[in-house]
Amino acid sequence: MMKLSKYVLYDILRSKIIIAYTLFLFIVSLSLFQMEEDSSKAMLSLMNIILIALPLVSLVFTTIHYYNSYEFIELMLSQPLSRKKILLSEYTGISLSLLSAFLIGVGIPVAFYAASETGMAMLFTGSTLTLVFTSIAFFASVRARDKAKGIGFALLLWFYFTLIYDGIVLLILFSFSDYPLEKFTLLISALNPIDLGRIFIMLKMDVSALMGYTGALYKDFFGSGTGLLFTVGVMILWITLPLWLAVRKFRKKDI
Amino acid sequence: MIRIENITKRFKKLKALDNISASFEKGQVISLIGPNGSGKTTLIKSILGMVKPDSGKIFFKEEYINGGFIYRKDIGYMPQIGRYPDNMKIGQLFNMLKNIRNEPPETIDNELIKEYDLCSMYEKPMRTLSGGTRQKVSAAIAFLFNPSVLILDEPTAGLDPLSSEVLKEKILQEKNKGKLILITSHILSDLDELTTHVMYLQEGKMQFLKNIETLREDTGEIKLAKAIARVMKGEDPAGNFISEVLTKKTK
Numbered sequence: 001m002m003k004l005s006k007y008v009l010y011d012i013l014r015s016k017i018i019i020a021y022t023l024f025l026f027i028v029s030l031s032l033f034q035m036e037e038d039s040s041k042a043m044l045s046l047m048n049i050i051l052i053a054l055p056l057v058s059l060v061f062t063t064i065h066y067y068n069s070y071e072f073i074e075l076m077l078s079q080p081l082s083r084k085k086i087l088l089s090e091y092t093g094i095s096l097s098l099l100s101a102f103l104i105g106v107g108i109p110v111a112f113y114a115a116s117e118t119g120m121a122m123l124f125t126g127s128t129l130t131l132v133f134t135s136i137a138f139f140a141s142v143r144a145r146d147k148a149k150g151i152g153f154a155l156l157l158w159f160y161f162t163l164i165y166d167g168i169v170l171l172i173l174f175s176f177s178d179y180p181l182e183k184f185t186l187l188i189s190a191l192n193p194i195d196l197g198r199i200f201i202m203l204k205m206d207v208s209a210l211m212g213y214t215g216a217l218y219k220d221f222f223g224s225g226t227g228l229l230f231t232v233g234v235m236i237l238w239i240t241l242p243l244w245l246a247v248r249k250f251r252k253k254d255i
Numbered sequence: 256m257i258r259i260e261n262i263t264k265r266f267k268k269l270k271a272l273d274n275i276s277a278s279f280e281k282g283q284v285i286s287l288i289g290p291n292g293s294g295k296t297t298l299i300k301s302i303l304g305m306v307k308p309d310s311g312k313i314f315f316k317e318e319y320i321n322g323g324f325i326y327r328k329d330i331g332y333m334p335q336i337g338r339y340p341d342n343m344k345i346g347q348l349f350n351m352l353k354n355i356r357n358e359p360p361e362t363i364d365n366e367l368i369k370e371y372d373l374c375s376m377y378e379k380p381m382r383t384l385s386g387g388t389r390q391k392v393s394a395a396i397a398f399l400f401n402p403s404v405l406i407l408d409e410p411t412a413g414l415d416p417l418s419s420e421v422l423k424e425k426i427l428q429e430k431n432k433g434k435l436i437l438i439t440s441h442i443l444s445d446l447d448e449l450t451t452h453v454m455y456l457q458e459g460k461m462q463f464l465k466n467i468e469t470l471r472e473d474t475g476e477i478k479l480a481k482a483i484a485r486v487m488k489g490e491d492p493a494g495n496f497i498s499e500v501l502t503k504k505t506k
Contacts (some may be wrong), residue, residue, distance in 0.1 A: 003355055014342055071338040075303055079355060080328040251322065255265075255305040 001089050006078070008093025009218065011072070012065065018097050021057060025105025034114040040205060043114055047201050050106065050126050051194055052162055055133040057121045059154040062137035066146045075254055087138070087250050091243060095134045101118050102126050118204040125197035128235040132193045132242075133158075139242040142250045182217045189228075193238045202230050256281050256404065256435050257302060264297055264459075271297040272308065273459040279437065279452075281403075284430050285464075286446045286482055287439040289456035295439045296335060298456070299406055302437075303332055328356075331402040335409045335439075337393035339381040345392060346377030349399070357401055369396040370421050386413045395424055398429070405436045411445050423449065440478060443480035450479065455486060462486070474477035 012018055029046055036042035069090065076086045106126060110119040137154050144150035169188055173181060189195045203215075203222045220229045257279045263274045271294045279285055287295045300306040302313055304320060304327070308324040312319055317325040339348060353363065371391040376384075381499060383393070398403060407426070411419040426449055430436055440446055453470055455462040463486075467479070476482040 006350055011340065011342060069340065072340045074305075074334075074338055075340070076355075078303060078327065078332040078334070079352070080324050080326070081355070082324045161438075251305055254307060255300070 001085050001092070004081070004086065004089035005092040005096070007072075008069070008090055009097055011069065012093060012097045016073065017061065018101050021061070021098075022101040022105045025102060026109065027191065029106050029109040033109055039114045042116065043110075043118055044205065044207065046106070046110075047122060047198070050122070051129070051198055054102065054126055054129050055161060055194060056158050058098055058133035059137045059140075059158050061098065062134045063141045063151050063154045065094055066090065066138065066141040067150060074255055083251050084247050087142070088245055090245075091138060095131055098130045098134060099127055102130055115231065121201045121204040125201055128239070129193060129197055132235065133239040135239050135241075135243040135246070138246040139249075142253070144244045161192055161194050166195070169195075182214050185214060186218070186221060190234045193235060194232060196234060205218050256316060258314040258317075259298075259302070260312045260314070262298070262301060262308045262313065264294075264301065264306060264308045270459045272301065274309075275456075275459075275461045277454060277461065277464050278434055281435055282430070282433045284426070284436045284438065284450045285452045285454055286450040286479075287437060287454050287456065288443070288446075290487075293456040294459040295456055296408055297459075299332075299408055299437065299439065299479065302406065303330065328400075329403045331397035331400065331405045333393045333397035333405075333407045334408055335412075336451070338391045339389070339392070339477050341380065341382035343381050344377060345379055345381065345384075348381065348392070349373075349377075349396075352396060355398055362401050364398050364401045367391070367398050367421075367425060368423075371395065371418065387415060387418070390414055391418060394425075398425065403434050405434060407436065407438045408440055409440055410438060410440055411440060443483060444478075447479045453479070455481075455483070459491065 013078070030050060032042045032046050032049075033039060033240075036045070073086060077083070103123070107123055110122060136157055140153040140157060141150040144153055169185070173185065189199055199218055200222060203219050222231065259275060259277045262275045263270070273294075273487050275294075275298065282375065289295055297306055301308050302315075302334065304322070307322075314320070316329075318326065320326055343351070344478060349368070371394075373391065376388070378382045381389075381392075390410075394407075394410060397407065405426070410422055410426075412420065424447065426436060426438070430449065430451075436449075438446060438449070450467055452464060452466055454464040465473075470479075470482050472476060474482040476485060
């Protein structure tokens with residue numbers, strides 16, 4: 001399988017988009033750390049950029065790459081290779097390249113300027129979000145035969161996770177503000193990997209003190225060992241579930 | 256070597272394959288013939304596992320291919336339209352395939368690469384290739400690992416007469432080695448000298464699968480093209496063809 005992934009990786013590196021992405025992340029994080037005196041303020045800005053840009057790039061890049069390498073997939077299917085292996089090699093190749101872009105582009109500046117617990121939380125969240133959204137993009141592109149449909153579906157998912165979902169949550173919280181919703185908000189945060197990541201990073205920062213009673217409850221939960229376990233578990237679920245669904249669909253697909 | 260049992264495949268409303276059963280043996284060259292959209296490519300892709308039939312079973316060397324993949328080691332496939340990674344160069348493509356397959360070097364058959372002089376184009380990226388050169392690459396890949404079954408989907412379409420002759424010569428040579436070869440083509444004159452059996456498909460149904468000699472006798476035509484033309488016009492009752500298929504199946 002590593003052999004196949006190697007060819008996928010080779011193909012990606014040649015297109016240079018991933019290099020541009022690395023540079024973009026590197027310049028953004030470096031300039032943020034340069035501009036702000038206080039590194040924790042810079043971290044907050046960086047977090048917001050990461051939580052929006054990272055899922056978008058992962059989704060769009062993966063979908064486009066999947067459709068562009070359709071010929072490669074077709075060729076491999078006439079060889080004695082299982083479909084699962086072909087798809088998982090594609091996944092490994094893409095996620096590895098996106099992951100290394102993130103770890104170089106953001107990891108190096110963070111390690112340099114803010115090598116703290118918050119920095120680690122940020123790198124952890126960024127890495128898992130990359131994997132999660134690559135996985136979701138695979139699910140979208142395997143389902144849709146048409147390129148435009150696949151990319152559209154991926155973008156719609158991005159809108160959902162970054163904007164629509166938060167809107168729905170706010171709506172619920174406002175409409176039922178008379179009831180105790182703390183436990184409930186804890187639960188629904190797990191249904192969106194971006195929110196989960198945001199909470200996970202924020203609680204490592206000082207700003208969590210400003211979040212009131214809910215913030216205190218969050219801190220109580222996510223600050224504990226079970227909270228960490230919960231976050232990691234939910235993130236793993238978010239990575240494996242879409243990927244598993246994609247593999248299942250891909251196995252039955254007519255090429 | 257390959258046995259197909261009651262294969263049916265639907266693409267939404269269209270019935271691409273309708274309850275097809277057949278059996279192909281070693282040393283045969285089967286010509287898959289039929290009008291456009293009669294299900295030839297779908298049948299080939301089902302054998303390769305690229306299209307999943309709705310019902311029915313396919314056996315390869317007496318083994319039921321149930322979504323398996325190892326059996327494809329023994330199949331060389333030349334697609335109708337060869338599509339390859341755009342950024343890859345010809346040389347890289349061959350090297351990649353050899354690397355992935357990891358077969359011992361003595362089994363590799365480079366003859367077509369030499370005959371078509373593809374070595375001199377090793378540095379050309381795939382996206383710059385003409386349709387004919389692409390076809391040559393496809394052919395060379397199909398024969399590369401010396402497989403015991405060759406599936407060629409319109410192999411001579413787009414090839415110049417000389418290259419087409421080279422390919423036919425190669426097919427004949429492999430046939431004499433006792434391999435099973437499945438060919439679809441609309442250029443029936445190309446098939447004349449190669450084929451041992453003719454399988455005729457129409458609207459997803461198999462009309463007949465018969466020996467070329469029998470077909471010639473039945474239609475009274477020597478040329479395959481004329482014999483098929485007669486069949487297509489419906490001058491021959493299909494009944495005796497089907498009965499032959501049935502006796503084959505019970506055997």
